[in-house]
Amino acid sequence: MIPSSFTYKRAGSAEEALDLIAEHGEDAKFLAGGHSLLPLMKLRLAAPEVIIDLSGLADLSYIADQGSHVAIGALTRHHDVEHSELLGRQLPLLAHAASRVGDPQIRHRGTIGGSVAHADPASDLPAVLLALDAILVARGPGGEREIEIGDFFQGLFETTLEPDELLTEIRVPKPASAGWSFQKFAQRGLDWAIVGCAAQDGKVALVNMGGTPLRATAVESALAGGASPAEAAAHAAAGTSAADDIRATRAYREHLARVLVARALTEANSRSLSRTPRHATPTHPPPLFMIAARFGWYLPVSGHHHGVRRCGAGRGRRWGTMEACGYAAR
Numbered sequence: 516m517i518p519s520s521f522t523y524k525r526a527g528s529a530e531e532a533l534d535l536i537a538e539h540g541e542d543a544k545f546l547a548g549g550h551s552l553l554p555l556m557k558l559r560l561a562a563p564e565v566i567i568d569l570s571g572l573a574d575l576s577y578i579a580d581q582g583s584h585v586a587i588g589a590l591t592r593h594h595d596v597e598h599s600e601l602l603g604r605q606l607p608l609l610a611h612a613a614s615r616v617g618d619p620q621i622r623h624r625g626t627i628g629g630s631v632a633h634a635d636p637a638s639d640l641p642a643v644l645l646a647l648d649a650i651l652v653a654r655g656p657g658g659e660r661e662i663e664i665g666d667f668f669q670g671l672f673e674t675t676l677e678p679d680e681l682l683t684e685i686r687v688p689k690p691a692s693a694g695w696s697f698q699k700f701a702q703r704g705l706d707w708a709i710v711g712c713a714a715q716d717g718k719v720a721l722v723n724m725g726g727t728p729l730r731a732t733a734v735e736s737a738l739a740g741g742a743s744p745a746e747a748a749a750h751a752a753a754g755t756s757a758a759d760d761i762r763a764t765r766a767y768r769e770h771l772a773r774v775l776v777a778r779a780l781t782e783a784n785s786r787s788l789s790r791t792p793r794h795a796t797p798t799h800p801p802p803l804f805m806i807a808a809r810f811g812w813y814l815p816v817s818g819h820h821h822g823v824r825r826c827g828a829g830r831g832r833r834w835g836t837m838e839a840c841g842y843a844a845r
């Protein structure tokens with residue numbers, strides 16, 4: 516669990532990061548949140564000689580409304596994606612999926628750019644961005660280029676990014692409708708998905724059903740042909756190549772894909788009809804909360820589950836206000 520020795524360099528700007536990678540070539544690796552690279556280094560599955568720390572690049576951490584799309588800096592942390600009011604309003608699928616990545620510690624360190632560049636088919640955000648038809652912006656010695664996300668993932672942990680290129684921005688088009696859903700089946704709340712599914716406007720992408728995040732094209736064609744969610748979801752495993760491993764057999768993953776896609780399409784349809792933004796105040800808050808809010812009472816907090824504090828009474832629970840329960844934001 517101890518990585519091989521390496522030289523640590525800290526970049527102060529994107530230009531400096533590119534100069535450092537040009538100097539050290541393929542022996543060097545960028546480090547963003549470190550939550551994928553460091554575990555690999557500790558297992559000695561990666562042994563870069565030089566680490567170029569990007570965490571000082573504050574100007575690559577932003578979420579900006581650009582009219583037809585939202586631009587997200589590659590160094591933006593999962594926590595900031597999860598809690599962005601702009602994303603909650605314009606791209607609730609992405610904000611919600613970020614809230615399902617790992618646990619709060621991971622979301623406070625991990626970055627959206629690191630998740631995309633790492634290209635782990637079990638990661639949540641690459642599939643979500645695939646369903647949203649995101650455009651990736653990379654900067655290298657030859658300047659800046661745009662890459663359609665559909666062309667980006669080449670294989671397990673493999674992308675079209677050159678070793679001397681820095682992912683700088685993710686541009687996500689604003690969806691046409693309010694119909695979205697993210698479904699994730701995991702053994703524990705903080706785990707990677709055994710299978711996951713993102714749906715938006717009739718586009719469906721799968722987590723962990725092959726060597727890369729995948730678009731469920733057979734499902735999309737069935738939907739375009741007028742199929743119901745249940746009929747379309749029957750095609751969810753078509754064209755996939757899910758792993759058969761200690762966590763699930765391939766047949767079980769295929770079954771999960773059909774179940775999760777059916778749930779996602781049904782939920783997306785119902786959202787599309789109700790058009791409720793993710794950050795809207797719940798229409799029917801429990802009466803106790805309303806009374807407590809009015810009089811400023813304290814309520815018992817039972818701790819975290821899936822990153823959301825749940826409230827309840829009982830022994831051994833901590834006490835907090837309604838705001839500490841996170842109720843107002845959800």
Ligand SMILES: Cc1cc2nc3c(=O)[nH]c(=O)nc-3n(C[C@H](O)[C@H](O)[C@H](O)COP(=O)(O)OP(=O)(O)OC[C@H]3O[C@@H](n4cnc5c(N)ncnc54)[C@H](O)[C@@H]3O)c2cc1C
Nearest residue numbers: 545547548549550551552617625626629630638639682706
């Ligand atoms: C216990 C645990 C649980 C997790 N659970 C989940 C989960 O449920 N869902 C999920 O999706 N993820 C999960 N993750 C992964 C987490 O989201 C990672 O933070 C993320 O995948 C990688 O982001 P990072 O910023 O940490 O990247 P790093 O680890 O710093 O980098 C990953 C790779 O990307 C490269 N890279 C990083 N930034 C750039 C850039 N801007 N340009 C070019 N290359 C770059 C690095 O060189 C490296 O090769 C989990 C991680 C852990 C440790």
